[in-house]
Amino acid sequence: MRESDLLRHIYTRSDDLAAAFGDVLVGPGDDAAVVRTSSGDRLVITVDQLVEGRHYDPATDLDLVARKAIARSVSDIAAMGAIPAFGLATGLIPRGYADADDLFDAMAKWARHWNCPLIGGDIAFAGEGQPLSMTTTVIGKLDPAANPTLRSNARPGDELWLTGQVGGSFASGWHLRFDPRLAAGLEASKLPRAAAIDLSDGLGRDAARVAVASNVILEIEAAKLPISHRAKSWRDACADGEDYELLLALPPRPPEAKAPPINTAPTLIGPVGQVRALHPGESPTATITDPHGSTHDAQSLGWDHE
């Protein structure tokens, strides 16, 4: 069974969650869940795994492994427009692994760096030769005035923006060194409505997820994309994955506006496309128009882990 099938089943099973549990505002299926505490505070919660040989090369510097383990979850918090507050980490450590203490030390350091100190965790030991694997749970806070930047918030007429370039993340090492786009998410959450997703499985597939969640078409123009010089083609750039940039769908600017609708560092790039309504009989998806004017289904690009 592929990851996408498994996830679809999980989301279907969770459809009634918000109705059955009133404090669950957003359940499985977005970058993170949103819950409400007794006094009405809203928290954003996510968990991610990082597996040796799958998400990083075994020869990778330990500090960068720890960095990525924390940063992936922080990026999910950014994609909801929230602020990291607390973290928890687990390690499944192969017997004989000599660096466990340094690894946890480095994870604790990076968690503090992003203001989500590790308040708990768990250690277990696996057989010799088995891959090291970690999980990171991060809990973020939403400002009382914030509007979480849900995948389902894109509307026809919105413009599409990126926080940085896409493609070539493995070749450049960016997949280990990325900066979660907390400032951009936070600024977007101050708008009355914005949609965001962090790009982990490739712009094509992740844009399609926003389209499905919002029941719209996302139209991306390849010629407008900020493509890494390390990507071989626009197609590779949309499929490589692990960009950890945010794709944002933001309400259109007034006709005379030149600057992006939110002011954040680094400056948003775009618009790289727009959102339109479904035609009768059409299914939600993302499309990418290549520099020659041909349109491609974005959903067929990108990673589906199996």
Place this chain on the structure above:
Amino acid sequence: MRESDLLRHIYTRSDDLAAAFGDVLVGPGDDAAVVRTSSGDRLVITVDQLVEGRHYDPATDLDLVARKAIARSVSDIAAMGAIPAFGLATGLIPRGYADADDLFDAMAKWARHWNCPLIGGDIAFAGEGQPLSMTTTVIGKLDPAANPTLRSNARPGDELWLTGQVGGSFASGWHLRFDPRLAAGLEASKLPRAAAIDLSDGLGRDAARVAVASNVILEIEAAKLPISHRAKSWRDACADGEDYELLLALPPRPPEAKAPPINTAPTLIGPVGQVRALHPGESPTATITDPHGSTHDAQSLGWDHE
């Protein structure tokens, strides 16, 4: 490096956490962390791993595997006197594993059973033949009037109580079928002060943890322990582990009192011992006096995973 050494390093590194991050009320080292949200709500958070071949036999029924994956974390919430509210689960699934969908379905079911529905998670795939492993994060709520039942809350003169019997958990299958002692934890949290720990590594070692956290001596009397008929001896019963009962240190009752100091189902068993102050030069630990009157250091019993 042994688990206990690793954990000691982690706790030492985390010593300044509550001072550096004001919303961290209890950091690593108790059954769960306690944090404060912006409006002052208190949450209790824990994460645990469950690894095939380590925490359960590969032939174990899938539903019981899922049950244990959730119940272990719920038990940590119980040991803090909190109420489960939200859950997240991850799975590291060996390639070719056919039951991933059923596994997540069963985890979702048990999470709802204990009122901490799965609001998020993550799936990754491991190589064929590698052990299945899961993590469960559970977030609990503390009532505004509750006093979390910290390991550090035991005081000289307290009586020691158990929520059920110890020993023989693997032989009986109790380690798969235990009921997290939420009611007992909740009742204890209504007292002005109570200490609790959930027994995962054996009564001996876990009692010593309470002693160290509280800087006292816990004196347990073997003859008063409710020992499973499946345990070969009091010594085995204190070392087997995975009882998932709570050990509670509760203020002494008035001299004429017959009943336990809190009324909960199942009825507390005890007192099985008492808490005393350190003598000059003495280090905190737990002791177990055997039926012949000899006293043993409890810390040397029980599990230290390596």
